[in-house]
Structures are given as C-alpha cells and as structure tokens.
Amino acid sequence: MAKEEAHSEATSMVSDFIDFLNASPTAFHAVDEAKKRLRCAGYEQVSEREDWKLEAGKRYFFTRNHSTILAFAIGKKFLNSFISELVEVVLRYVAGNGFYMVGAHTDSPCLKLKPVTKVSKGGYLEVGVQTYGGGLWHTWFDRDLTIAGRVIIREEKNGSASYSHRLVRIEEPIMRIPTLAIHLDRGVNDGFKVNTQSHLLPVLATSIKAELNKVAAENGPVESGSQADDKNTIEKTNINNPKHHLLLLQLLAAQIGCKPDDICDFELQACDTQPSIVAGATKEFIFSGRLDNLCMSFCSLKMEIKAFFVLCNSLCLTLSHMEQRMESIMGIICFFFSCAKCHWAMIDATSSESSLEDETGVRMVALFDHEEVGSDSAQGAGSPVLLNALSRITSSFSPDSKLLEKAIQRSFLVSADMAHALHPNYSDKHEDNHQPKLHGGLVIKSNANQRYATNAVTSFIFREIAAKHNLPVQDFVVRNDMACGSTIGPILASGVGIRTVDVGAPQLSMHSIREMCAVDDVKHSYQHFKAYFREFSHLDAKITIDM
Numbered sequence: 001m002a003k004e005e006a007h008s009e010a011t012s013m014v015s016d017f018i019d020f021l022n023a024s025p026t027a028f029h030a031v032d033e034a035k036k037r038l039r040c041a042g043y044e045q046v047s048e049r050e051d052w053k054l055e056a057g058k059r060y061f062f063t064r065n066h067s068t069i070l071a072f073a074i075g076k077k078f079l080n081s082f083i084s085e086l087v088e089v090v091l092r093y094v095a096g097n098g099f100y101m102v103g104a105h106t107d108s109p110c111l112k113l114k115p116v117t118k119v120s121k122g123g124y125l126e127v128g129v130q131t132y133g134g135g136l137w138h139t140w141f142d143r144d145l146t147i148a149g150r151v152i153i154r155e156e157k158n159g160s161a162s163y164s165h166r167l168v169r170i171e172e173p174i175m176r177i178p179t180l181a182i183h184l185d186r187g188v189n190d191g192f193k194v195n196t197q198s199h200l201l202p203v204l205a206t207s208i209k210a211e212l213n214k215v216a217a218e219n220g221p222v223e224s225g226s227q228a229d230d231k232n233t234i235e236k237t238n239i240n241n242p243k244h245h246l247l248l249l250q251l252l253a254a255q256i257g258c259k260p261d262d263i264c265d266f267e268l269q270a271c272d273t274q275p276s277i278v279a280g281a282t283k284e285f286i287f288s289g290r291l292d293n294l295c296m297s298f299c300s301l302k303m304e305i306k307a308f309f310v311l312c313n314s315l316c317l318t319l320s321h322m323e324q325r326m327e328s329i330m331g332i333i334c335f336f337f338s339c340a341k342c343h344w345a346m347i348d349a350t351s352s353e354s355s356l357e358d359e360t361g362v363r364m365v366a367l368f369d370h371e372e373v374g375s376d377s378a379q380g381a382g383s384p385v386l387l388n389a390l391s392r393i394t395s396s397f398s399p400d401s402k403l404l405e406k407a408i409q410r411s412f413l414v415s416a417d418m419a420h421a422l423h424p425n426y427s428d429k430h431e432d433n434h435q436p437k438l439h440g441g442l443v444i445k446s447n448a449n450q451r452y453a454t455n456a457v458t459s460f461i462f463r464e465i466a467a468k469h470n471l472p473v474q475d476f477v478v479r480n481d482m483a484c485g486s487t488i489g490p491i492l493a494s495g496v497g498i499r500t501v502d503v504g505a506p507q508l509s510m511h512s513i514r515e516m517c518a519v520d521d522v523k524h525s526y527q528h529f530k531a532y533f534r535e536f537s538h539l540d541a542k543i544t545i546d547m
Helices: 002-022 027-040 077-088 207-218 246-256 291-300 309-319 324-336 385-395 402-409 456-468 488-496 519-540
Strands: 059-064 068-074 099-105 110-121 124-132 145-157 160-169 203-206 263-272 277-279 285-288 362-368 412-416 442-445 473-476 499-504 506-508 515-518
Touching: 002 277, 002 285, 002 291, 002 519, 027 059, 027 068, 027 145, 027 160, 027 291, 027 362, 068 385, 099 291, 099 385, 099 488, 099 519, 124 207, 124 263, 145 246, 160 246, 160 263, 203 207, 203 246, 207 246, 246 263, 285 519, 291 362, 291 412, 291 506, 291 515, 291 519, 362 385, 385 402, 385 488, 412 456, 412 488, 412 519, 442 456, 442 519, 456 473, 456 499, 456 519, 488 499, 515 519
Parallel strands: 099 362, 099 412, 412 499, 442 473
Antiparallel strands: 059 068, 068 362, 110 124, 110 263, 124 203, 145 160, 145 263, 277 285, 285 515, 442 499, 506 515
C-alpha cells in the first residue's frame, strides 16, 4: 500500500510539472504560474514600492519585472528571537536569524524578437529575432514555432489613457525556420554552421498572402482565421507600421482582445509549440524545452494538490486564461479552499500550522531572470533584489541594521541549476570519476576556480540531509581541459556573502529547443529541497566553523 501511494504521489508530481512546463513558455509566464499557485497556497503578495508589514508565521511573495519572483515564509519564533536579541544585546553579542534559501532561474536560451521585426525577402515576410543566451541554435530549424511574451497596451476610459502589460501566447504554430535542402548544400553533413544573423529568421507568411490580408483589413473588420470568435475580431487599423508586419500585430491583437494600434511595445520570443511530455519506452523520461531551469524552479516551489484543492487549482488555471480583472475572483476561490492540504518543496515545508512553529529563520525561494546572459540586470541575481529583500524582512522585526550582517552569516543558499548527465555517445566529455547519471539524484557541482560556489562545509550539509532521508546524490567536476560553466551561485555568494552549494538535476541536451531529464530526478529534487527547508536550521546548529 505504501509503495502504491508513493507511486501515485510521484505520478501526480510529474503530471503537475508537465502542466507547469506547458503553461510557461517564457519567464513572464513562469512567474505568473508561480504567483497563482502561491496565492492558492495562502501566500500574500507584497510590493517593493510599498512599506511591508510582516508577521511571524506568515507567508509572502513579490515579483520584479514580472520575470523574477521571491517567496518567503517567516518562522513563528523569528520575532521572539529578535526580541531576545534586543534584550540581551547589553549582556552578549547575538547574531541575527538566518535565511534558508533555494535559488533558481526562470529564463532559458531562446530567440527574442528585435525592436524592429519587419523583414521582407524573396517574397516572404520574416520576423527579425536576436539570440538570447547560449542556445543550440541548429535545433531551432524545422520546428513549428509560435510567439509568446508580454505586450504593453494602451487602454482608454472616459477620455483618459492608461497603460498595462498583458501576457500573450499564440497557441498555434505561425512560424518556421526552414533548413536549406541538401541538394543546394552538399557539404552540410560535414559540418552545419549556423549564421545567427542571416539563417535564423522565422518565416511568417508569403508576401502575396499577406497583401491579400492587408486588402481585407483596409476594407473593414476581418476575422483571424481559426482563432475567430467574439474576442478575436481584428479591427481596421494602420496598415503601414514601419516596425512590424501588420499580420504579426493582427495576430497579437486578436489574442489579447485589443486593436493593433493599441499595442505600444512588446517583449516577445519564439517558442516551440510541441508540448512537454513523459516519454521513453518505459515512460522514464521527460522531453521538453526549458528544463534548464524550469525544472529546478518547479521543484523548489512544487505543489501537489489533494482533496478539494484539486478543484481550486482547476479553477485557477481556467481563470488564468481570462482577463486580469478576474484575478480577484480567483483569489476568493483560492482562499475558500486554502484549508485543503497542499504542498510544494517550500510550501509543503510551510503549509501546516505547526510547520513554522519551531522555525527561528526565514525559508525562501528566489527565482531570477537573466541567468542565461550573466544575471546583470535589475531583476537578475546580480542585482540588489535578494539583498534588498533580506534587509526589508530583517528591518520589519528590528530597527538594528547590524542584525542583517549577522543574519547573512547564519544563512544558506542552495543554488539550483540543471547539471550535465553523462551522454552515452560522448562519454569522453566527462571526467572519469564524476559522471552524473539520470535517475541518480541531485548533482553537487564543484569547481576549484569558483565557477561554482560549493565548498566542503556546504556540500557536507547537503549530503547529510540526503543521507538522513536515503536520497541519492552525485558529484560533478568539469574536465581540466574544458571550460566550466557557471550560474547564480558564485554571483550571490560573492555579492551577498552567503554560504552556498551549487546543485542541479542531471539532464541531456541542455540548451536545445527540446531537452531531456528523468522522471525520478524530479521526485528526488523535490524531496531533497523539502527536507532541506525542514531540517537545515537544526543541522546548522551542530556545525562549528570560524570559532
């Protein structure tokens, strides 16, 4: 019976992960999904633009740029500990409370639309794109592509204009990057080299068909093909937009439910339309785009819904496709079902009334944007967003600014980013004694040159938690004759001064448009993160360093 329950739990978890992947074609959508699930689990949203009034034992989250999200749960003993420190400060030097964090990122390599996308060549309408991150760009050829992201739109009411951003995703394949026939490039199999400027232009339509569509637009309202319904009627508009093809603006406007002229700007990217799936002869793999790093983002905020909460989640997902004004209704529904049992890696460790009872620290998950391009942005891990959050949380419970420095030294970060599994056809690319396998559990990543922030203390803590729960764990070190990648771990370790371990679930085809990982490793990652949140403070109290 126990085995059957465990299997059912794992199946439900993977199914939820697949749903999360399919709902998150961009970083904006991933954050939006996280927001909905956090609200359903009882987390309260706060704004960086406002003062925070926080309470011990409560749960909160905030977003920045709608592409980075930080969620945190404050232990019930957090306030009492601070009061004790203020009382005892005269008698002894007392450190602040710690923050126990998992950090990951929401972005993945992709093709982002340029500020001016209008390209016409050889009788075709093409869409101008730029490469984002270090993608395997040859994998983007001959894929059925669409567009997703966010759009800034103008809304007029009572003669007054306001502006807002709307998430958008065109479900149908509307573009393709065709390869050149082998008859016109006989040497292509000897080495396919992509010119990212001239070869990676998605074809949107032929000029003749687009011109016919333009004539129809000049003559009045037209319907948007298979998307035709009440909301998707395209209004007559300015047909001579110098920056973007009218057809592209029409498709976006139809999806959003506005006029093409109301679109002021956008941040969009090309996306694969093939859905994420559980696959393999024994259904042991997950085939999907964006596993790096939505897998770690999901596992750190995993929610497995049971009982009546299934209904709540279904209603939330349904409402997510409605107008933003429906968010208040969704919140009411989620609150009604908030007493039902639910759990994510962090939320499971904070969901019950007693889960924060003995916690003196703050449990946190931080999902950053722009990791794939170095993290140097207002919402990247290189920004002050994390340090600002730690400061504001600490100052909410004590006016003593020195306590933040003490709290940081009691804190711990698990930097979670996917790892390279051993490839059966390229086994020489791995160091002999460090060959992570699929199904082998989370990989602890080390590098003597600090491309990863792991050290003996931080790796021991993570291994000890795994050993206590019989969870598998692996090691990765890059070959000496190869360059080593990096992630947010060293950036936060050096920028904030926090102890850090770099880990990740093993995967194949990293940075391809379609990647691959193991079902078991999703479960292992979730269980490891959940155990970390629940037990770190007790384990850390037994470790003596710098004394």
